[in-house]
Amino acid sequence: MWTTAAPRPHSLRSWWLLREVRGxxxxxxxxxxxxxxxxxxxxxxxxxxxxxxxxxxxxxLCSVIWPDKQTFKETGYWSITVYGRKHCYKLYSKHFNExxxxxxxxxxxxxxxxxxxxxxxxxxxxxxxxxxxxxEVENIYQHNPILKYTQGPLYAPLLPFPYGSxxxxxxxxxxxxxxxxxAVRLFNCLQQLESAWEPVAIIQGVLQTCLDLRPLRDExxxxxxxxxxxxxxxxxxxxxxxxxLLTCMSCTFLPGSTVLKYLRFHLKRVQSQNPESEMDNxxxxxxxxxxxxxxxxxxxxxxxxxxxMSRQEMLCTVHYPGPGSCQLYISSHTTAxxxxxRIQEKLGLHQSNNTFALYExxxxxxxxxxxxxxxxxxxTSFSSKEAxxxxxxxxxxxxxxxxxxxxxxxxxxxxxxLFEQCHEMVVRGQLPACEDDLQAxxxxxxxxxxxxxxxxxxxxxxxxxxxxxxLEARVLLALAAPQAxxxxxxxxxxxxHAAAAAARKQKAEQDLRLRSRWKEEAAAVMGAILERWKGLxxxxxxxxxxxxxxxxxxxxxxxxxxxxxDFYISSxxxxxxxxxxxxxxxxxxxYRQGEAEALESFPYGQICSYGISDSNTxxxxxxxxxxLFETTKLTEIMQLMNAYFSATHRRRGKGDNADVTxxxxxxxxxxxxPTPTLLELPSHPV
Numbered sequence: 121m122w123t124t125a126a127p128r129p130h131s132l133r134s135w136w137l138l139r140e141v142r143g144x145x146x147x148x149x150x151x152x153x154x155x156x157x158x159x160x161x162x163x164x165x166x167x168x169x170x171x172x173x174x175x176x177x178x179x180x181l182c183s184v185i186w187p188d189k190q191t192f193k194e195t196g197y198w199s200i201t202v203y204g205r206k207h208c209y210k211l212y213s214k215h216f217n218e219x220x221x222x223x224x225x226x227x228x229x230x231x232x233x234x235x236x237x238x239x240x241x242x243x244x245x246x247x248x249x250x251x252x253x254x255x256e257v258e259n260i261y262q263h264n265p266i267l268k269y270t271q272g273p274l275y276a277p278l279l280p281f282p283y284g285s286x287x288x289x290x291x292x293x294x295x296x297x298x299x300x301x302x303a304v305r306l307f308n309c310l311q312q313l314e315s316a317w318e319p320v321a322i323i324q325g326v327l328q329t330c331l332d333l334r335p336l337r338d339e340x341x342x343x344x345x346x347x348x349x350x351x352x353x354x355x356x357x358x359x360x361x362x363x364x365l366l367t368c369m370s371c372t373f374l375p376g377s378t379v380l381k382y383l384r385f386h387l388k389r390v391q392s393q394n395p396e397s398e399m400d401n402x403x404x405x406x407x408x409x410x411x412x413x414x415x416x417x418x419x420x421x422x423x424x425x426x427x428x429m430s431r432q433e434m435l436c437t438v439h440y441p442g443p444g445s446c447q448l449y450i451s452s453h454t455t456a457x458x459x460x461x462r463i464q465e466k467l468g469l470h471q472s473n474n475t476f477a478l479y480e481x482x483x484x485x486x487x488x489x490x491x492x493x494x495x496x497x498x499x500t501s502f503s504s505k506e507a508x509x510x511x512x513x514x515x516x517x518x519x520x521x522x523x524x525x526x527x528x529x530x531x532x533x534x535x536x537x538l539f540e541q542c543h544e545m546v547v548r549g550q551l552p553a554c555e556d557d558l559q560a561x562x563x564x565x566x567x568x569x570x571x572x573x574x575x576x577x578x579x580x581x582x583x584x585x586x587x588x589x590x591l592e593a594r595v596l597l598a599l600a601a602p603q604a605x606x607x608x609x610x611x612x613x614x615x616x617h618a619a620a621a622a623a624r625k626q627k628a629e630q631d632l633r634l635r636s637r638w639k640e641e642a643a644a645v646m647g648a649i650l651e652r653w654k655g656l657x658x659x660x661x662x663x664x665x666x667x668x669x670x671x672x673x674x675x676x677x678x679x680x681x682x683x684x685x686d687f688y689i690s691s692x693x694x695x696x697x698x699x700x701x702x703x704x705x706x707x708x709x710x711y712r713q714g715e716a717e718a719l720e721s722f723p724y725g726q727i728c729s730y731g732i733s734d735s736n737t738x739x740x741x742x743x744x745x746x747x748l749f750e751t752t753k754l755t756e757i758m759q760l761m762n763a764y765f766s767a768t769h770r771r772r773g774k775g776d777n778a779d780v781t782x783x784x785x786x787x788x789x790x791x792x793x794p795t796p797t798l799l800e801l802p803s804h805p806v
Contacts, residue, residue, distance in 0.1 A: 130156055133225045134166070138197065138212035148197075148212055155225055157232075160202060160209065176204040180233040183282040184226050187219040202226055203284025239266055240278040240342060244382045251385055261350065269351035271311070277303035278342045281335060294332060302329060303339045310343055313361035320425050323365050327372055327419045341366075341375040345386045348399070355398050363402040364429040370409040371428055371452035372416045380410070405431045412453040418500040424452065436495060438463060438478070439516045440533075441540030450495050457491040463517050467533050474534070475763065477520035482511045487756060488520065521763050522679040523705045530662060539568075539665045542672050549587040550682045550700075552716035557671055559645070562586045563652035564671075568664035573654045582646050589714075594641045599634065675716050680704035682711070683757055685738070685749040701749055703760050705767070708740065722747075724768060730761055 133155040138148040151162040163170040187198040197212035198219035213219045250256040281299040330337045347362045387403040427434050433449040456478045464470045478489040502513040528534050545551045562585040570577050680702035687699045700711040709718040722742045733739040740747040
């Protein structure tokens with residue numbers, strides 16, 4: 121509202137600025153702006169009797185958006201935007217420095233203001249101060265409807281949030297408005313739960329918003345405490361929806377300390393007032409969850425939300441190497457370490473000298489799951505991964521550190537795991553062997569799976585028995601015979617068209633020849649494997665596995681994990697070649713891909729330090745040499761080396777040269793460190 125002859129406040133800064141005025145169209149008008157300790161005012165002019173046209177009161181909740189290049193490109197002016205409770209001033213200046221100085225001055229005043237407290241905050245403090253006085257607490261609730269259930273809308277957040285749109289500060293690109301607007305919208309979503317036929321989608325949406333916009337978590341907790349306080353018919357299905365959302369919230373992220381105290385008090389109060397009720401059961405479940413919850417990486421899946429709504433655990437399938445699997449019940453707080461320990465106990469592997477891990481796996485790719493990772497998050501991530509890769513994902517329990525291959529009993533399930541994981545390496549082409557040995561391994565695999573040869577015996581496809589790259593090499597060698605070059609066409613457009621047609625025909629003939637040759641070579645290899653299989657008649661499953669592993673053990677790198685790396689020949693990275701980096705229980709070795717003999721091997725005793733040197737480079741220092749590798753498996757290599765160092769240290773005790781040191785957050789060095797702890801080791805305690 122316009123005022124006249126108003127006394128001017130003490131000016132901290134004043135000058136002409138353009139202000140955006142919205143009418144039938146947007147236009148800019150020039151005003152004299154005055155910044156004081158309490159407000160931003162604008163006048164018709166600088167003279168003493170000038171009329172004041174507007175005031176924006178500055179509080180701790182006001183916000184300033186600084187000048188940006190995009191607005192300057194569009195308008196030719198540098199703009200700043202000031203948000204207040206009732207007004208928003210969009211101001212323009214021709215000069216960048218002037219706009220910045222105004223933004224700085226306004227922000228400086230905002231920062232000096234005392235924090236604004238909402239009525240809900242004040243009442244929470246009153247409840248905390250009187251929590252041992254039940255009568256006073258009841259009096260607070262009776263005289264303050266803001267604390268109790270309502271069917272009406274919420275017009276302002278229960279907690280203080282900055283005025284204005286701060287989308288760029290929190291989560292740009294998802295279409296969120298200001299945090300204050302989102303807080304009010306969320307309360308409307310909460311109320312829709314009462315009448316929703318299928319509440320899971322609404323619950324998932326609320327959780328996703330809170331995951332994206334962290335400041336809203338406390339707000340939603342306060343809204344849920346409000347809607348579960350003094351509600352009429354509190355045990356009806358509609359009212360219990362608030363408790364179900366509160367359950368999901370408590371298993372996804374924690375509120376801040378003040379709201380957490382308020383929530384715990386609320387839960388105890390509900391339990392004391394409603395013993396042996398559904399509210400009591402939900403409150404008890406939530407209290408336990410709050411003791412275990414850490415912030416989740418993903419919003420709970422549809423299945424998990426349904427389980428949480430009924431306070432039940434989820435059934436999780438974990439696959440073993442080969443066809444086996446087991447099912448375990450897990451909660452929202454179950455970690456990979458816990459699952460590994462439970463499976464080890466279930467299979468009698470808790471006394472094994474080797475270590476185990478969970479892996480995320482599909483047909484083409486796998487990686488170990490970090491030990492502190494929540495299984496619920498891993499399972500939820502599979503949905504998005506399956507949509508991206510168009511392939512099925514699963515959790516697998518596998519050998520991780522092979523520390524004592526010789527100590528594995530032939531009759532144990534651990535021996536079966538070793539056999540199956542060895543075969544995975546063979547099929548992937550990661551066990552260097554001659555073709556005769558590979559055919560022998562394929563025949564032994566058939567004998568193990570099917571038993572003695574028979575004309576009607578089921579036989580898996582060749583790609584499940586024999587490495588595809590060896591077959592491909594045979595095909596390419598067979599097609600390497602020189603072909604007669606096509607006749608050179610005469611020049612001209614007609615001849616050019618004929619040449620293109622001839623090239624297409626030649627390409628089609630080459631593809632046909634390649635497919636035919638592939639079938640011929642595959643049939644020849646399969647025939648050779650079947651002949652070997654016939655010679656294994658009488659071999660038991662145990663004999664077949666033992667013979668298979670005996671051939672595999674001929675490779676000096678048996679038991680290591682191979683990673684494809686680009687190895688830099690010089691420290692400047694000027695030359696590189698593709699190699700395998702083999703990480704084993706006693707050493708790290710370099711191999712040419714497909715070759716059995718290591719180019720170089722570095723026992724752990726010779727390694728001075730190792731670690732991640734930049735975003736895609738792994739560095740190992742052995743003696744006076746720095747070895748640099750470029751790879752996409754940085755974290756996996758680091759974790760596995762940490763695990764082997766820890767296991768080696770644990771076996772030899774704290775005497776005998778066991779000192780190791782951490783050089784920095786991404787590198788381990790020797791000698792002064794007991795156990796490398798740089799990265800969380802996958803799926804098992806070390």
